Amino acid sequence: MITTYRYRIKDSGSTKKKLLKMANGVNFIWNFCKETQSNALKNKPVKVITDPKTKKIYYTPYFFTQYEMNELVAGSSKELGLHSQTVQAVAEEYITRRKQFKKLLRWRGRNSLGWIPFKSSGIKIVKDVVQYNKLKFRFWNSRNLPIDAHIKSGSFAQDNCGRWYINITIETKNNLYNKNSTSESAIFLSNYKGIIYQNESDSVKPNFSSKLIAKIKKLNIAKKKRVIQRKKDKLKEKPKPIGRKEKKILNKVANIKQDLFHKESTKIINNNRLVITNEIIAAKKRIQSRNSFISTRLNVKHFQNMLCYKALRAGKVVSIVSNKNLSLVPFQCCSLQSQFILRKRTFVCKICHKRTSFMTSARNNLFLAAKHLLRIGHDTP
Numbered sequence: 001m002i003t004t005y006r007y008r009i010k011d012s013g014s015t016k017k018k019l020l021k022m023a024n025g026v027n028f029i030w031n032f033c034k035e036t037q038s039n040a041l042k043n044k045p046v047k048v049i050t051d052p053k054t055k056k057i058y059y060t061p062y063f064f065t066q067y068e069m070n071e072l073v074a075g076s077s078k079e080l081g082l083h084s085q086t087v088q089a090v091a092e093e094y095i096t097r098r099k100q101f102k103k104l105l106r107w108r109g110r111n112s113l114g115w116i117p118f119k120s121s122g123i124k125i126v127k128d129v130v131q132y133n134k135l136k137f138r139f140w141n142s143r144n145l146p147i148d149a150h151i152k153s154g155s156f157a158q159d160n161c162g163r164w165y166i167n168i169t170i171e172t173k174n175n176l177y178n179k180n181s182t183s184e185s186a187i188f189l190s191n192y193k194g195i196i197y198q199n200e201s202d203s204v205k206p207n208f209s210s211k212l213i214a215k216i217k218k219l220n221i222a223k224k225k226r227v228i229q230r231k232k233d234k235l236k237e238k239p240k241p242i243g244r245k246e247k248k249i250l251n252k253v254a255n256i257k258q259d260l261f262h263k264e265s266t267k268i269i270n271n272n273r274l275v276i277t278n279e280i281i282a283a284k285k286r287i288q289s290r291n292s293f294i295s296t297r298l299n300v301k302h303f304q305n306m307l308c309y310k311a312l313r314a315g316k317v318v319s320i321v322s323n324k325n326l327s328l329v330p331f332q333c334c335s336l337q338s339q340f341i342l343r344k345r346t347f348v349c350k351i352c353h354k355r356t357s358f359m360t361s362a363r364n365n366l367f368l369a370a371k372h373l374l375r376i377g378h379d380t381p
Helices: 014-043 066-073 084-101 210-233 243-269 300-314 323-328 360-371
Strands: 002-009 046-050 057-061 117-118 123-126 129-132 137-138 152-158 164-171 183-189 194-196 272-278 317-321 345-346 355-357 378-380
Touching: 014 066, 014 084, 014 117, 014 137, 014 152, 014 164, 084 117, 084 345, 123 152, 183 243, 183 300, 183 360, 210 243, 243 300, 243 323, 272 300, 272 360, 300 317, 317 360, 323 360
Parallel strands: 183 272, 272 317
Antiparallel strands: 002 164, 046 057, 117 152, 123 129, 129 137, 152 164, 183 194, 317 378, 345 355
C-alpha cells in the first residue's frame, strides 16, 4: 500500500529563512525550464520523425524530454543550495505536468507557495529530525512511520498561512484498515443535517465554537453592508484580496471539517463491509473575493470521495444510489403506496394527511435499500 504521511515542521527562527531560500532556488529552476522550452519552440517549432517501417513522415511540436531537460539543469545544485536530486525532480515534474496539460506552464514567483521536492536518498529521518542537504529540520512527530515503511519520495510544502510541512510518500505491506468487518450500513448525506446513520439519533455535525460562529456572523454582516453600498453608489471596482482575519477563519472552518471527515470515514470503513450512500452533485466553487461569504455548510461531496478512496484501499464496497431512483421508490407511510415521482418538495399522505419532505422520504428509501429490498445504483470499487 502506498500512502503519504504529513508532518508540521517547527519553522520558527532561521529554519523558515532556509526553507524560503531553497524554495526560491526551486522557482528559479522551474522558470529556467519554461524559458528554455519557449525559446526552443521559437527557434525550432516542429520536430520531424520518420517511421522506419512505413517510412512516413510525422510532424510533432519540439518539446524536451526528461533526459534532455536533466542534462540542461545539471550542475546548478551547489549555486542554488539544493540537493542534486531536487534539481532533477523539479525538471521531471515540469515535463510531466507539461505533458498532462499540453501547454507551457505558468511562471513561479513571489506569490506562489513554497515547494521543495526530494527523492528517497535525499533525506534521512531519525525520530523527529529530518536531515536534508546537510541541514537539520525538526517536526512534530504526531504518528510514527510503520516498521516496514519504504520511503519513495516526498517534499517540503508551504500552506497559504506561511506554515511549512513535510510530506513523505511510503510503501508498506500492512493494511491501515480492518478487513474482517461483515456488517452493512446506510448513510444519508446532507449539507444541512450532516451525516445521518441508520438511526436518526446518530447524526454527526462539525462542532464549531460559539466564538468562531460570532466572528463569522460579524464578517458576513460587514460584507453585506459593503455590497449594498456598492450597489447604491454603482461602483465597478475590482474585488479586494482576502484579509488576514478572514483567511484565519476560513482555514479554521476547513480544518474542523477535514478532521471530522477523516475520523468518521475511517470509523465507517473499519466497521462495515458494504456502505450505501445517496448520490451528491458537486456544487460550483465560489470565487473567494470580497463578496463571498463564509459558510459552515458541509462539503459532503468531498466526504463521499474520501469514503470511496478509503474503501478502495481497504478492499470494501461503497454503493451510490441516485436521487432519481430514491424518489421513484415506493414510500411507506400508513400503508405501502404505489410508485410516485416527487416533483414537489413535499408529499401528503391520502390516509393520514401526514406531510413529509423529499429529504425524509429519500432517507427512508435509502435505508430500505440497505436491507437488500432495493438494489439500485452502482458500486464502487
